[in-house]
Amino acid sequence: MDQRVSLITLGVADVARARAFYEALGWHLDGGVDDETDHVAFFQVNGFILALWGRAKLAEDSGVEDSGGWGGVTLAYNVRSPAEVDAVIEESRAAGATIAREGAETFWGGYSGAFVDPDGHPWEVAHNPGWVVHGDGRTTLT
Amino acid sequence: MDQRVSLITLGVADVARARAFYEALGWHLDGGVDDETDHVAFFQVNGFILALWGRAKLAEDSGVEDSGGWGGVTLAYNVRSPAEVDAVIEESRAAGATIAREGAETFWGGYSGAFVDPDGHPWEVAHNPGWVVHGDGRTTLT
Numbered sequence: 001m002d003q004r005v006s007l008i009t010l011g012v013a014d015v016a017r018a019r020a021f022y023e024a025l026g027w028h029l030d031g032g033v034d035d036e037t038d039h040v041a042f043f044q045v046n047g048f049i050l051a052l053w054g055r056a057k058l059a060e061d062s063g064v065e066d067s068g069g070w071g072g073v074t075l076a077y078n079v080r081s082p083a084e085v086d087a088v089i090e091e092s093r094a095a096g097a098t099i100a101r102e103g104a105e106t107f108w109g110g111y112s113g114a115f116v117d118p119d120g121h122p123w124e125v126a127h128n129p130g131w132v133v134h135g136d137g138r139t140t141l142t
Numbered sequence: 143m144d145q146r147v148s149l150i151t152l153g154v155a156d157v158a159r160a161r162a163f164y165e166a167l168g169w170h171l172d173g174g175v176d177d178e179t180d181h182v183a184f185f186q187v188n189g190f191i192l193a194l195w196g197r198a199k200l201a202e203d204s205g206v207e208d209s210g211g212w213g214g215v216t217l218a219y220n221v222r223s224p225a226e227v228d229a230v231i232e233e234s235r236a237a238g239a240t241i242a243r244e245g246a247e248t249f250w251g252g253y254s255g256a257f258v259d260p261d262g263h264p265w266e267v268a269h270n271p272g273w274v275v276h277g278d279g280r281t282t283l284t
Contacts, residue, residue, distance in 0.1 A: 001167040001219065001230050004188040006268070006281035008150060011214030025143040031283045046146040047189030047280040049273075055214045062264035063242025063256050064212040071213020072153030072197045072261065074204045077143065088143050100205025114205050119214065122204035126148070131191075138189040139148035141173045 006048055008075070011055030011066075012119040015039040018052045021118050024095035046137035055119070069120065076124040078131060078139050082111035088125045089113040097123075148190050150217070153197030153208075154261040157181040160194045163260050166237035188279035197261070211262065218266040220273060220281050224253035230267045231255040239265075 012018035019029060019041040031042040032051075041052040059066040079085055085103040093099055097115035100122060106112050112126035132140050154160035161171065161183045173184040174193075183194040201208040221227055227245040235241055239257035242264060248254050254268035274282050 001169070001233055002279060003169045003185060004219070004279035004281075005150070005190075005192060005217055006220035006273075006275065007218035007266070008147070009216045009218065011216075027143070027145045042283055043145060044283050048147075049281060049283060050147060058214065058216055059212065061256070062212070062216045062258075062266065064258065064262070064264050067209050067211030067213070069209030069213055070201065070204070070206040071209070071211055071215060072200065073213060073215040073263065074151045074153070074200055075147055076149035076151065077146070078148035091143055114203070116204075116206065120206070121214065122206050124149075124204065131148075133148065137144060137146035139146075139191060141184055141186050141191060 004048075007051060008048065009051040009053050009058055010117075010119065010121050011058040012052050013055065015041055015052050015054065018117070018119055021095055021097070022052070025091060046139075070122070074114075074122045074124060076126055078126050078128055078133050080127065080133055082127050085111050085113055085125050085127050089115060092123070092125070146190075149193060150190065151193040151195050151200055152259075152261065152263050153200040154194050155197065157183055157194050157196065160259070160261055163237055163239070164194070167233060188281075212264070216256075216264045216266060218268055220268050220270055220275050222269065222275055224269050227253050227255055227267050227269050231257060234265070234267070 030044040032040045043050045092115035100114040100116050103113035110128040114124045116122045172186040174182045185192045234257040242256040245255035252270040256266045258264045
């Protein structure tokens with residue numbers, strides 16, 4: 001198994017509502033299905049795809065029981081400065097996110113805040129001075 | 143907010159055990175901390191980073207309550223043929239995964255199986271003939 005990930009699917013209560021939240025953050029839809037057969041939204045991100053799909057369908061497809069709530073996965077969006085962390089937290093607030101943490105210095109020597117999307121999926125927004133955020137959207141450890 | 147993701151963190155019970163599972167799948171560690179200050183493992187993947195960190199710490203850091211179990215996020219690993227799906231499912235079984243679904247044709251015209259890692263995080267292993275898995279590990283919608 002190569003060291004890569006092709007797709008992250010976030011289970012949501014209503015694909016149209018979830019899609020509208022990410023569009024309000026500035027994202028644009030790249031594909032999906034929205035008809036009588038299914039509702040799924042695909043966003044092409046840096047080297048992989050982020051999907052929004054009905055959470056009950058995702059649980060069944062994944063062969064897992066849905067305990068409700070958070071399940072041990074957090075996404076992060078890294079930026080190039082502490083000021084940019086604060087700006088993205090403000091954008092997420094305006095888009096309807098719940099702010100879990102305002103931007104602040106972290107124990108690991110960076111600066112971060114966190115928001116939670118309308119379906120309970122948390123995102124850390126971080127400036128890590130040791131990592132590199134490239135112009136094409138990739139983040140690398142060095 | 144640009145359309146990108148920098149980091150996916152999987153909350154785990156024991157970072158060393160979780161790391162060993164991904165290493166058994168063929169991955170190699172690219173960074174992290176493993177001393178008295180913290181335990182975190184970083185894998186550089188295609189354009190972003192996958193981290194393994196203590197689940198209780200991740201919940202606190204993310205500002206969420208941990209309900210236990212699955213929380214609406216599934217990763218996927220896309221390959222270039224149905225036979226490769228079956229091969230990766232076998233690799234995951236050998237590495238100690240629980241097989242949630244053996245490889246089979248899907249309702250969306252592809253072929254996929256699914257495994258669950260030792261901390262309950264599911265991965266779909268999929269051949270989607272409409273998507274492109276590039277030589278450098280990126281997956282794109284067209």
